[in-house]
Each structure stands twice: as C-alpha cells, then as structure tokens.
Amino acid sequence: MRALVIDQPGGPEALHLAEVPTPTPVIEEVLVRVVAAGVNPIDAKTRAGGGASVATPAWPSILGNDFSGVVVHAPYEEYPHQPGDEVYGMARAPRIPGTYADYVVVSGMSVARKPATLGHVEAAGVPLAAMTAWGMVQLVAGASPGQRMLIHGGSGGVGHFAVQFAHHAGAHVIATGSARNQDFLRELGADEVIDYGSQRFEDVVSGLDTVIDLIGNVHDNTGSRSLGVLKPGGLLVNAPTGSWPTMMQEAAQAGIRATSYKVAPDARVLDEITALIEDGSVRVHVDRVFDLAEGADAHRLIEQGHTRGKIVLRVSDEA
16 A cells, blocks of 8 residues: 655655555454545654654554544444444554555544544544544533633644634633634634734733643743643643643642643544534634645644644545
8 A cells, every 4th residue: 555654753854655565454453445634743743753753663654643534344243334434533653554544454442433524634634633622621621611711722733623622611712823813713712812923821811720732832931821820720731742841840839730631542532523513513624635645745834833723634535
C-alpha cells in the first residue's frame, strides 16, 4: 500500500511517499481503507523528534492518528461495523502504523460509525481534536450551566470543538483568538471573545472557574498569565505536549488546581460526539485539504499555528 512515511525524525521534508506492506489485523482489530486522515500538532511534533516519537518501534514510521474510511475486515461476524461500513476513529501512531496510508489497523474499541451528515474529509477532522476537547471540557472540567470558562486558542482544531462543547453544556464561554477569528468564535457559541493581538486577557477577565489551555507558555507566557485570572481553587487544564514544563509548580504556588490532559481513543465518547454532530449541535470546520503526497505542506501549515479548525489529508476517493 501507499503510505506517507519518515525514515528518521526531521523537518516536514522528511515526509515522503513509499510502498509498505498492508497491515494485517489480529484478534479484535479492524482493517480500514482510509479515505481521509486528519493532521494534528502532535503529528508534527512526533515527526520532528518530540511528541510521541519515543514510542516509534521501527523505521520507516507512518504518522497520523485520525482516520475516516471504510471497513475492510471486521474481527468477528457480529461486530457492529462490518465490511463496507463507513467509520471513523483514532489510531495510536507511532506505536502502531498510523493513518497517513491507504489502510490502517486499529483496535475495535477505537472505531465508531461515521456521522451520516459528514463526508469522509470532514469526518477525518473530528476524532483526536474532538475527543481531546471533550475530555478537557466535559470529563475533567465538568462544564455546567453558569460555569465561567476561558478557552485559549478557541479557533484551532481542539479549540473550536472545546468552545462548542462548553457552550452546549451551558457554560459562559470566553475565547481568545486572532482578529480574523472573532466572528467565527461567536458563531461557535463564545459569549465573549478576546482579540489577543490587541488585548491582554488578564486585563479584561478575572475570577474564572476554569481555563482550557491549548497554548501553554510557548507564546507570551500564556499559561503562566492564565493562573492569575482563575479564582482561588480554580482549575487549569493544559493539553499541548511540552508546552509548559513548570505548570504544576507555578499552579501550586498560586493556589490553583492544574492538570495536563492526554486523549485516549474511545468509541463510546466518539459516539456521543457523533450524536451532537448529527443533530446540528456541533460542527467541524476544515480549513485546508491536501492530497496525501502533499503531507509536507500540511505539516508546514500546522506548524505555523494559525489554522482555523482542522487540516485534512485526502488519501483516496470517497467511493
């Protein structure tokens, strides 16, 4: 099969097409023909030698966690998703070969029915980002009516889902974003929008219950500054890998609860998200679509950090 691989860590140019063996499913695994694969910041970090690169078992390595496609092989006769069914989900690259390929093998617990309202390209933009947002907003922060929640990077891949999930739960949502994304954030359900280019968020908000931190200290010490806008005992939830090494020490000194968050593939969570997508409560925004061979360009774009919504690789035809 075709796959977009790296032979060793490096820049975007390290990504190249190669012919590799088609993976063989065993036990409860599902073989899926990939139609589209989402691109996430963790993919670029791993490609560069950070992220999850320490889990790479062999070279060449296939990156990519998100997929939307068609079941080729089901693990047993009464498995809910049979050959020909349209599914989507999340793999565990690079520990197992990822989704930047014609086929992927994933655990049966990682596969959900694709939303009927989405094509494969849109669906491929959902799993990792949406499940990350769901975990941060719902499972950890417990979004509820009246809760005052600040979401940094609200227009990005995880952020645009986080804003929608928090809004759906009834929280009072405050989102930071660039000037060009102010209207977009309001459309997603943000009650207040802060243009980080012209305002310091700590000058306009305080006493918050929760901060969903999708930036950390990689830019202008956003994470550290966020501790000051939380009420005593408030909660900060941070996701980007390696974005704020001193978070726990700083939070303890400020009297703030803080935690990182790591997403896990879970078809049950994805089923809940599917229901929200199908009833129109949540939508996915795909900013750019690249062909599989253009993966290096997709990585260059996501590394710029200004994507609205998701970037997706088109791997094969929808049919």
